Amino acid sequence: MRKTLLALTFVLPAAAAFAQSPEDTVKARQGYFDLLGAQMAVLAPMAQGKMDFDAAKAETAAKNLGALAKVDITPLFPEGTSNADLMDTRALPVIWERGDDFKAKLSAMHAAASEMEAAAGSLETLGPAVGKLGGACKACHDDFRAK
Amino acid sequence: MAEPRRAQSRILTVWDPLVRLLHWCLVVAFFAAWGLGEWGPNQMTWHFYFGYTVGALVTIRVIWGLVGPRNARFTSFLYKPGEVIAYLRHLPAREPSNWVGHNPLGGWSVLAMLGLLIVQVATGLVSDPQDFINVGPFAQYVPSSISTSLAPSIHELVSTLLLIVVGIHITAIAFYLHWKGENLVKPMITGKKVIDERD
Ligand code: HEM
Numbered sequence: 284m285r286k287t288l289l290a291l292t293f294v295l296p297a298a299a300a301f302a303q304s305p306e307d308t309v310k311a312r313q314g315y316f317d318l319l320g321a322q323m324a325v326l327a328p329m330a331q332g333k334m335d336f337d338a339a340k341a342e343t344a345a346k347n348l349g350a351l352a353k354v355d356i357t358p359l360f361p362e363g364t365s366n367a368d369l370m371d372t373r374a375l376p377v378i379w380e381r382g383d384d385f386k387a388k389l390s391a392m393h394a395a396a397s398e399m400e401a402a403a404g405s406l407e408t409l410g411p412a413v414g415k416l417g418g419a420c421k422a423c424h425d426d427f428r429a430k
Numbered sequence: 431m432a433e434p435r436r437a438q439s440r441i442l443t444v445w446d447p448l449v450r451l452l453h454w455c456l457v458v459a460f461f462a463a464w465g466l467g468e469w470g471p472n473q474m475t476w477h478f479y480f481g482y483t484v485g486a487l488v489t490i491r492v493i494w495g496l497v498g499p500r501n502a503r504f505t506s507f508l509y510k511p512g513e514v515i516a517y518l519r520h521l522p523a524r525e526p527s528n529w530v531g532h533n534p535l536g537g538w539s540v541l542a543m544l545g546l547l548i549v550q551v552a553t554g555l556v557s558d559p560q561d562f563i564n565v566g567p568f569a570q571y572v573p574s575s576i577s578t579s580l581a582p583s584i585h586e587l588v589s590t591l592l593l594i595v596v597g598i599h600i601t602a603i604a605f606y607l608h609w610k611g612e613n614l615v616k617p618m619i620t621g622k623k624v625i626d627e628r629d
Binding site for chain 1: 471472473559560561562563564579582583586
């Protein structure tokens with residue numbers, strides 16, 4: 284019992300710092316980006332006229348984006364999870380070299396995503412909002428994600 | 431020195447109007463597409479337009495390379511390796527090549543540029559950078575591993591290769607002008623080339 288407790292005191296801090304395996308952390312952030320993508324997959328074709336505007340669907344997707352914008356995913360980018368450390372991730376090591384820039388791009392995306400709900404009511408406002416959000420995705424992918 | 435030369439020179443039409451028109455349109459569209467791809471706005475609409483333009487110009491050039499006049503044809507300017515080596519031996523000489531049409535080295539560089547441009551346009555058409563605003567029109571018809579990863583990787587790699595090959599192309603033209611005293615730019619504008627027939 285004492286031994287177990289003693290062992291726990293060593294294991295717990297480590298476990299708290301790394302609640303998941305690095306691989307699971309990568310999967311979690313990829314899941315976040317896929318969720319973003321799933322909302323954009325509804326809004327972008329409407330904005331580009333490839334699909335009829337559906338106010339109810341647009342509203343749901345925009346609300347989801349607003350909720351996703353509130354999620355702080357920086358804990359899902361711990362050191363040691365770049366594509367130089369692990370397989371199956373496209374996160375470039377520069378994320379950790381230029382951390383401030385990465386966070387700025389994340390904030391820009393969050394800002395654009397939270398504006399979506401107000402813009403999703405009509406096609407006139409949806410178009411520019413999708414353009415702005417998509418631009419925020421691209422800006423980060425260009426610098427911080429491998430091809 | 432110039433006088434006797436001119437007396438034994440002939441003025442030939444080396445490039446037909448379509449070859450010249452396609453060439454200069456390609457210069458503009460290529461650099462526009464390149465610059466917009468690298469530094470353009472996040473909304474890449476104009477990159478796409480110039481990329482489509484490059485695709486159309488290259489397509490017409492390939493057709494012209496099959497059915498056009500002699501100097502425009504692939505069969506006239508793709509030389510055997512031995513002929514290329516023979517030409518290379520003469521390259522350092524400080525005298526004009528007086529070649530009519532593409533020389534054996536230039537012919538292959540034309541093919542390299544057209545080939546790389548085809549790869550560049552093809553990969554762009556199926557690229558999906560996952561931003562939902564700049565998706566290539568045919569990305570949805572290929573597996574997502576290709577559209578989101580392989581195609582953009584090749585698109586980026588070949589964009590660099592193209593810049594290198596175009597750089598070599600321009601360096602070669604400068605070499606002919608300054609080292610060999612042969613102006614290759616003017617014929618591509620006027621179509622006419624002065625061929626010195628003394629040797
Ligand atoms: C000769 C023609 C073209 C040139 C020189 C060119 C050049 C470039 C360059 C330099 C980039 C930036 C790559 C990077 O550093 O990330 C880029 C990106 C891109 N281009 Fe093109 N491109 C051409 C044609 C096209 C065409 C026809 C399309 C499709 C309609 C296209 C779609 C894209 C897309 C979607 C991207 C962003 C994704 C990525 O980075 O690969 N391009 N292009």
